[in-house]
Amino acid sequence: MIGRLKGLVDGVGDGWVLIDVNGVCYLVEGSGRMLSSLPGQGEMVTLAIETYVREDQFRLFGFLSEEERSWFKLLLGVQGVGAKVALAIQSVLSVGELSQAVMTQDKTMVSRAPGVGPKVAQRIVQELKDKIPEASFVVAGQGAPVGGAGHDAGVADNPDVNSTVSDALSALTNLGYARSQAHVAVMTVMGQMNQSDDEAATISTEALIKRALKELAENG
Missing domain, CATH: 2.40.50.140 (Nucleic acid-binding proteins)
Structure with missing residues (x-):
């Protein structure tokens, strides 16, 4: 192969x-x-x-990346999605956008692709919500986090920030939260800090987990 x-x-x-x-x-x-x-x-x-x-x-x-290939394979596993439809989706949505659409169950975003109707889009976001590749969680958060505008490139590309986000997601999933649910909470918190990039760049894993847990409790 x-x-x-x-x-x-x-x-x-x-x-x-x-x-x-x-x-x-x-x-x-x-x-x-x-x-x-x-x-x-x-x-x-x-x-x-x-x-x-x-x-x-x-x-x-x-x-162009292993993440793109992983998503292609996941899409092919959804009933009614063949190679043509999977490529159509990937032509319209980047890895981050597709990850975000599945995490937030945004079937409208997925149905932007040619040949993808509402029923197929709904099936995609439902069936893949718990199959999202681990690497896609941070990728999805680097563009436009849920609940706010995107960070500056310096924050999004900061390996310390990525590590903090990844560690927080891991802790929340270990507590029993679904990965998609945990990601929305973490990205919402990060989005709330957009007005202060210094805070976003220096927040500790423990502080991020605490604020994400509060977000989950308020909106769970």
Whole structure:
């Protein structure tokens, strides 16, 4: 099975790219978001690959990150979602946006993708709410946290902040809260601190857990 390809961009078409790996060209399918992010013709690219094998098919799907590939696999596990629909969703929503939509059960956001009706969108957010990859929790919080506008890049990219958020989420899930529920509470607290980036950047794990527990108690 092919898990990753590193080679030169040798051509791009509608829904696919050719990757030249030491003279062997692989046709890799992908989302519009992935294809639009590729480097130019003849330039080097590395793609995470999901190999799709059936009796009469052998297809390669490419992604710019392992998180994108994880979400593709999760989407394929939802009844009524095939590769075409999964890629359509990933063309419209980034990893963070898709994670946030599932966490907050926002079927309207998911149904923005072509070919995704309300029923399928509802099924996606319901079936995946407890299957969200661990890495996606922090990713989703780096853009626009629930309850407030996004942090400055310096806060969102701060490894100490990411570690604090991750530790708080782990503690809350160990207390029995669903990961999606815990994430909404933590991101709401982080969003409330947007007016003071110094506070967001220096809050301790214990303080974040305490404020998130209060949020859960008030809105649970």
